[in-house]
Amino acid sequence: MSEQPIHHKSASRMNDEMLSSLRPPTLRWYGLVFLLGAVVAWGLYAFTYQVMNGMYVTGLDRPVMWGVYIVNFVFWIGLSHSGTMVSAILRLSQANWRRPILRAAEAMTVFTVAVGGLFPLIHLGRNWVFFYLLPYPNQRGLWPNFRSPLLWDAMAITTYIIGSSLFLYLGMLPDLAVARDRANGWRLKLYTALAMGWRGTAREWVVYHQASTLMAALIIPVAVSVHSIVAWDFAVTVVPGWHSTIFPPYFVIGAIHSGVAAVITLMIIIRKVFHLEEYLTPLHFDNMGKLQLVITLLWSYAYFVEVQTTWYAHEPIEWEVFSFMSGKYTVALLVMLLGNSILPIIALCFKRLRRSIPAMLAITLLINVGMFIERFLIIVPSLSHKNMPFVWGTYSPSWVELSITAGAFAGFALMYTIFAKTFPMVAVSDVHEYESQKALISLGRTRVPSLVGKE
Amino acid sequence: MEKITSPYKWGMVIDLDRCTGCGACVVACQAENNVAICAKKEISEGRNMHWLRIERFWVGEYPDVRVRFLPVLCQHCHDAPCEPVCPVYASYHNPDGLNGQVYNRCVGTRYCGNNCPYAVRVFNFYDHEHAWPKPLDNQLSHDITVRSRGVMEKCSFCIQRIRRAKEDAKGEGRLIRDNEVQPACAQTCPSEALVFGNMADPASRAARLARSPRRFRLLEHLGTHPSVYYLKGGGREHV
Numbered sequence: 189m190s191e192q193p194i195h196h197k198s199a200s201r202m203n204d205e206m207l208s209s210l211r212p213p214t215l216r217w218y219g220l221v222f223l224l225g226a227v228v229a230w231g232l233y234a235f236t237y238q239v240m241n242g243m244y245v246t247g248l249d250r251p252v253m254w255g256v257y258i259v260n261f262v263f264w265i266g267l268s269h270s271g272t273m274v275s276a277i278l279r280l281s282q283a284n285w286r287r288p289i290l291r292a293a294e295a296m297t298v299f300t301v302a303v304g305g306l307f308p309l310i311h312l313g314r315n316w317v318f319f320y321l322l323p324y325p326n327q328r329g330l331w332p333n334f335r336s337p338l339l340w341d342a343m344a345i346t347t348y349i350i351g352s353s354l355f356l357y358l359g360m361l362p363d364l365a366v367a368r369d370r371a372n373g374w375r376l377k378l379y380t381a382l383a384m385g386w387r388g389t390a391r392e393w394v395v396y397h398q399a400s401t402l403m404a405a406l407i408i409p410v411a412v413s414v415h416s417i418v419a420w421d422f423a424v425t426v427v428p429g430w431h432s433t434i435f436p437p438y439f440v441i442g443a444i445h446s447g448v449a450a451v452i453t454l455m456i457i458i459r460k461v462f463h464l465e466e467y468l469t470p471l472h473f474d475n476m477g478k479l480q481l482v483i484t485l486l487w488s489y490a491y492f493v494e495v496q497t498t499w500y501a502h503e504p505i506e507w508e509v510f511s512f513m514s515g516k517y518t519v520a521l522l523v524m525l526l527g528n529s530i531l532p533i534i535a536l537c538f539k540r541l542r543r544s545i546p547a548m549l550a551i552t553l554l555i556n557v558g559m560f561i562e563r564f565l566i567i568v569p570s571l572s573h574k575n576m577p578f579v580w581g582t583y584s585p586s587w588v589e590l591s592i593t594a595g596a597f598a599g600f601a602l603m604y605t606i607f608a609k610t611f612p613m614v615a616v617s618d619v620h621e622y623e624s625q626k627a628l629i630s631l632g633r634t635r636v637p638s639l640v641g642k643e
Numbered sequence: 644m645e646k647i648t649s650p651y652k653w654g655m656v657i658d659l660d661r662c663t664g665c666g667a668c669v670v671a672c673q674a675e676n677n678v679a680i681c682a683k684k685e686i687s688e689g690r691n692m693h694w695l696r697i698e699r700f701w702v703g704e705y706p707d708v709r710v711r712f713l714p715v716l717c718q719h720c721h722d723a724p725c726e727p728v729c730p731v732y733a734s735y736h737n738p739d740g741l742n743g744q745v746y747n748r749c750v751g752t753r754y755c756g757n758n759c760p761y762a763v764r765v766f767n768f769y770d771h772e773h774a775w776p777k778p779l780d781n782q783l784s785h786d787i788t789v790r791s792r793g794v795m796e797k798c799s800f801c802i803q804r805i806r807r808a809k810e811d812a813k814g815e816g817r818l819i820r821d822n823e824v825q826p827a828c829a830q831t832c833p834s835e836a837l838v839f840g841n842m843a844d845p846a847s848r849a850a851r852l853a854r855s856p857r858r859f860r861l862l863e864h865l866g867t868h869p870s871v872y873y874l875k876g877g878g879r880e881h882v
């Protein structure tokens with residue numbers, strides 16, 4: 189058992205290790221933040237340029253009125269899926285190996301949904317009146333259109349960002365208290381305020397456990413509905429290639445696919461950066477790899493069904509869209525199929541590869557590249573070849589769109605970097621709980637582990 | 644709330660056997676509706692602003708080649724895909740059966756443009772409002788706005804003319820007579836291929852033509868129920 193050494197450590201030593209990320213930042217950290225900040229600033233510049241000049245600075249045209257911004261939107265909301273969902277499912281199923289990765293996954297959700305939620309606003313022709321989308325009281329008696337999927341999006345994403353932030357915060361409460369007891373200066377003030385006077389009494393723990401189980405159960409339907417609604421943006425239209433009943437479940441699976449991959453990628457990075465090799469062991473990667481394998485199979489099935497229906501029905505315009513997509517974007521399509529489906533299925537079947545950190549890093553990154561392409565191939569080819577052949581067109585993103593995309597990736601990384609330096613990155617109390625459950629207790633003359641159950 | 648009803652259901656009949664593809668309707672529309680004048684660059688980028696376009700199709704093999712023209716404007720669908728998707732009601736249905744577009748409510752999600760199967764919605768990618776070429780700004784119509792950048796616009800069946808005719812008729816205490824009002828495109832069409840009228844009045848010229856056996860509607864299978872009817876005789880070639 190690779191986790192054995194932990195047992196011999198004192199609680200405070202474990203706290204030291206797990207809270208090591210909170211030590212004063214190094215020069216390298218500042219360098220990273222500066223670098224990411226610079227990319228974000230460039231993205232902000234590109235956005236300002238777009239606002240000042242008009243949407244012509246993008247590559248959008250008629251008929252392709254949605255492009256990389258919406259690709260980004262779907263991609264980021266997809267990524268946001270797994271954090272909370274993986275964490276919630278694993279919490280409910282009492283999988284103990286989840287404990288060290290909880291926080292990383294939940295934080296990822298909050299930041300990806302924050303980034304994703306910006307894109308529908310970035311892509312508006314008149315960003316400065318975005319509040320028309322909100323149901324705010326006004327003397328003109330105007331109300332947004334509740335029949336529009338975009339409004340459903342606004343509702344769903346708001347719900348999700350609030351829900352997942354609460355989920356993250358709730359899980360972090362005891363850890364904030366641990367951090368508070370070891371902090372001084374501004375950190376002491378911050379943690380004192382955020383820990384809300386947590387003392388760790390038995391009653392507090394009972395309430396805490398009830399609340400976190402409840403939140404976990406509640407957040408799963410929210411997560412599923414959010415991506416269903418994102419899929420409805422496309423499925424409820426009359427655009428050939430979009431109008432498909434399989435989209436909501438397909439999008440949910442796709443979201444979990446990219447989300448699980450992103451969680452694994454982040455686990456690898458965090459493990460490396462904060463030297464948490466003892467807490468994030470190959471066993472965790474093995475388990476996550478199995479989960480990823482299942483999701484990959486599901487995704488492949490969903491994709492096959494979607495394409496197979498198009499092929500079998502052979503409806504002229506639907507088939508035109510598919511032929512255009514596979515003809516113009518052949519390389520992208522192949523990369524997507526290899527990266528999303530074929531390679532992960534083969535690789536994740538082998539225990540050695542699942543337990544190999546570099547292999548997992550490569551596979552998970554590949555999956556997310558594939559998922560980004562997948563979003564693009566869903567959105568752009570359908571719009572390029574709609575029902576009226578006279579106005580068929582093409583689309584390629586401009587530097588503005590690519591800069592904002594780069595800014596989004598950097599912005600996510602920046603938020604994550606700052607978060608990791610400010611808040612406990614490993615769920616300290618959850619790990620402790622598990623350790624104490626695993627500790628041997630006296631039962632008559634023998635000593636047995638207090639925990640009954642599997643790893 | 645009382646349901647608002649109207650004695651009018653505006654519609655148009657386009658006789659493709661009469662259309663010569665001269666493009667006068669396109670020009671008339673542009674002059675009437677303050678449609679932006681686009682530079683070559685904008686058009687090559689697929690960002691032209693025409694509310695009405697003439698699609699040209701070559702039919703047959705050389706030497707037996709025919710050309711077919713298909714004027715396409717907003718079909719003013721009764722079940723318009725553009726309307727429910729707009730999150731702010733900028734795209735709405737008015738009691739006369741027109742698809743309205745409220746420019747100052749539009750936030751520019753371009754969702755309506757995506758969902759319009761006829762691709763007749765045009766988006767102000769460029770700022771035309773402040774860059775109208777001189778001295779052409781002198782001929783801007785004062786009946787309607789010049790749309791700002793970042794909003795969607797489209798054919799309105801020259802709603803300003805309909806409004807005016809309604810006011811005139813109301814003053815005289817009657818309904819609008821057939822042929823009293825017509826949009827710029829129909830007024831200009833030299834071959835009278837475009838006929839505009841009140842489809843709710845079975846005696847109107849447009850309604851009578853729309854009952855022709857030659858009639859069809861664009862992309863009828865989508866169930867959008869357009870107000871624009873096309874007429875075309877049964878020949879070898881089809882549109």
